[in-house]
Amino acid sequence: MTSTRTPGVPVVEDGALVSTNPATGEEVGRFPVATAADVDAAVARAREAATWWVGLGHAGRRQRLLRYRSVLANRITELADVIHREGGKPAAEAVVEAAAAIDHIAWAAGNARRVLGQRKLRGSLMVAEHAAYLEYQPYGVVGVIGPWNYPVFTPMGSIAYALAAGNAVVFKPSEYTPAVGQWIVDRFNEVVPEHPVLQIVHGTGEVGAALCRSGVGKLAFTGSTATGKKVMAACAETLTPVLVECGGKDAMIVEADADLDAAVSACVWGGMTNAGQTCVGIERVYVAERVYDDFLKRLVDRASKLTVGVGDDADFGPVTMPSQIEIIRRHIDDAIASGGRAVLGGPEAVQPPYVKPTILVDVPEDSAAVREETFGPTLTVTRVRDGDEGVERANASVYGLGGSVFSRSRGMELARRLRSGMTSINGAISFAGVPSLPFGGVGDSGFGRIHGEDGLREFARAKAITRRRAPSLIPAMSFDRTPKAVAMIIRSVKLLHGRSR
Numbered sequence: 001m002t003s004t005r006t007p008g009v010p011v012v013e014d015g016a017l018v019s020t021n022p023a024t025g026e027e028v029g030r031f032p033v034a035t036a037a038d039v040d041a042a043v044a045r046a047r048e049a050a051t052w053w054v055g056l057g058h059a060g061r062r063q064r065l066l067r068y069r070s071v072l073a074n075r076i077t078e079l080a081d082v083i084h085r086e087g088g089k090p091a092a093e094a095v096v097e098a099a100a101a102i103d104h105i106a107w108a109a110g111n112a113r114r115v116l117g118q119r120k121l122r123g124s125l126m127v128a129e130h131a132a133y134l135e136y137q138p139y140g141v142v143g144v145i146g147p148w149n150y151p152v153f154t155p156m157g158s159i160a161y162a163l164a165a166g167n168a169v170v171f172k173p174s175e176y177t178p179a180v181g182q183w184i185v186d187r188f189n190e191v192v193p194e195h196p197v198l199q200i201v202h203g204t205g206e207v208g209a210a211l212c213r214s215g216v217g218k219l220a221f222t223g224s225t226a227t228g229k230k231v232m233a234a235c236a237e238t239l240t241p242v243l244v245e246c247g248g249k250d251a252m253i254v255e256a257d258a259d260l261d262a263a264v265s266a267c268v269w270g271g272m273t274n275a276g277q278t279c280v281g282i283e284r285v286y287v288a289e290r291v292y293d294d295f296l297k298r299l300v301d302r303a304s305k306l307t308v309g310v311g312d313d314a315d316f317g318p319v320t321m322p323s324q325i326e327i328i329r330r331h332i333d334d335a336i337a338s339g340g341r342a343v344l345g346g347p348e349a350v351q352p353p354y355v356k357p358t359i360l361v362d363v364p365e366d367s368a369a370v371r372e373e374t375f376g377p378t379l380t381v382t383r384v385r386d387g388d389e390g391v392e393r394a395n396a397s398v399y400g401l402g403g404s405v406f407s408r409s410r411g412m413e414l415a416r417r418l419r420s421g422m423t424s425i426n427g428a429i430s431f432a433g434v435p436s437l438p439f440g441g442v443g444d445s446g447f448g449r450i451h452g453e454d455g456l457r458e459f460a461r462a463k464a465i466t467r468r469r470a471p472s473l474i475p476a477m478s479f480d481r482t483p484k485a486v487a488m489i490i491r492s493v494k495l496l497h498g499r500s501r
């Protein structure tokens with residue numbers, strides 16, 4: 001946090017967090033910075049609001065969430081404008097982000113009762129006199145800490161699902177995108193004015209740390225792996241359960257039988273949308289040797305036509321967080337110093353606040369550009385024998401978030417072998433737009449799932465209930481059991497489980 005203004009870098013002035021446009025430095029908004037006491041007070045208010053919210057039942061929450069989603073849908077261009085002004089991404093990309101988030105709100109609202117509501121399950125012979133029920137109950141208050149790169153889509157993957165599950169939410173947006181966070185929370189509170197079911201607390205990482213220690217029932221974090229570890233450590237003090245969605249180093253595998261035009265199109269968009277600042281963005285490409293030269297030529301040709309700038313006609317905008325530019329520069333320099341070549345862009349593509357499309361080849365697998373998350377519009381393209389070697393190399397990463405496979409005949413086989421939470425076959429990032437599919441990673445990419453049925457269950461506790469419906473036929477779980485009952489148990493177990501198949 002600096003006291004003099006650099007475009008895009010938030011500052012605190014007179015107790016207010018001031019956010020600015022990363023390309024122009026224009027002020028976007030100022031927001032009061034919360035203290036730890038403010039965070040605790042917000043959580044206390046949320047606890048009371050949660051009681052009211054739960055009392056509405058699935059139908060009442062569904063109705064309000066669907067109203068919220070329609071408000072966002074009707075004001076989508078306004079929302080996209082705030083995203084564009086604060087984060088720098090072109091308005092069209094902001095519309096796509098907001099549209100996907102709105103879809104998730106509708107799905108979570110529409111499916112919460114089916115997934116989380118009470119259901120009767122089959123009992124067991126040993127306790128046949130008891131009926132069995134399962135339901136999922138909310139945690140009460142869920143804390144959500146979000147990143148700046150998709151300031152609506154990403155936190156909404158937690159917020160909408162947590163709300164639909166019956167929780168109240170206290171949301172801490174990234175200090176880089178407070179205006180977007182405030183806008184989505186304000187719209188919710190217009191739809192649900194009765195109680196503070198969704199609140200926002202602004203500030204730097206310290207406010208996030210305070211939220212971890214505030215006694216929330218669960219903490220959903222999206223951000224870097226390093227901060228994710230700090231969040232887990234803070235939550236461990238109170239045994240607060242966590243959902244941790246971290247970074248990635250996603251690979252695309254292009255098999256020899258791939259549709260190369262489709263692969264090139266997906267690769268350029270998957271790697272460079274939002275200036276490469278996408279957790280599930282493509283950063284490494286492994287291409288079968290038979291099609292490598294052809295693919296690379298087409299890729300460079302397509303990527304060289306991308307436009308970069310602040311205008312609406314740009315394909316992507318500035319790097320949102322200026323400090324990330326040095327990481328991108330280091331990765332490009334390291335790739336070249338270790339024997340790689342830039343076939344497009346390179347060190348001269350780094351023109352703060354922009355980084356132009358960069359394609360690197362012959363980069364050793366142990367260089368930073370292949371191992372670490374770059375979060376810029378750069379791709380390493382590597383020749384491999386075939387898709388099998390591609391999978392092997394893709395999996396040699398500490399991360400395991402998403403990924404992509406291009407093949408006409410081997411798509412499913414290769415996709416299943418990728419060590420990641422999600423994979424697109426003959427596409428890129430498409431899984432993020434399907435609300436019924438869970439989203440999350442393995443390894444350093446974190447654990448737990450947002451979206452889909454798993455995402456709803458992530459924000460609820462399983463509650464098991466049995467109810468006696470008749471006297472015990474065989475009183476197995478009682479000191480009243482007789483030798484005759486034990487003999488019956490032995491006979492029953494042999495009958496039920498004694499066969500080898």
Ligand code: NDP
Pocket residue numbers: 145146147148149150154172173174175176203204205206207208209210212222223224225226227228230231245246247248278279280373401440441445
């Ligand atoms: P950071 O880890 O820097 O920050 C994430 C959030 O945590 C911010 O709100 C930040 O606040 C807050 N924070 C910082 N320090 C602490 C702390 N000690 N305790 C609690 N909260 C804290 O990540 P970025 O914002 O830079 O986001 C980019 C990262 O997010 C990338 O690695 C990307 O891959 C990942 N990501 C993962 C996604 C997924 O679903 N798996 C989706 C999108 C992004 P502040 O900003 O105020 O410092």
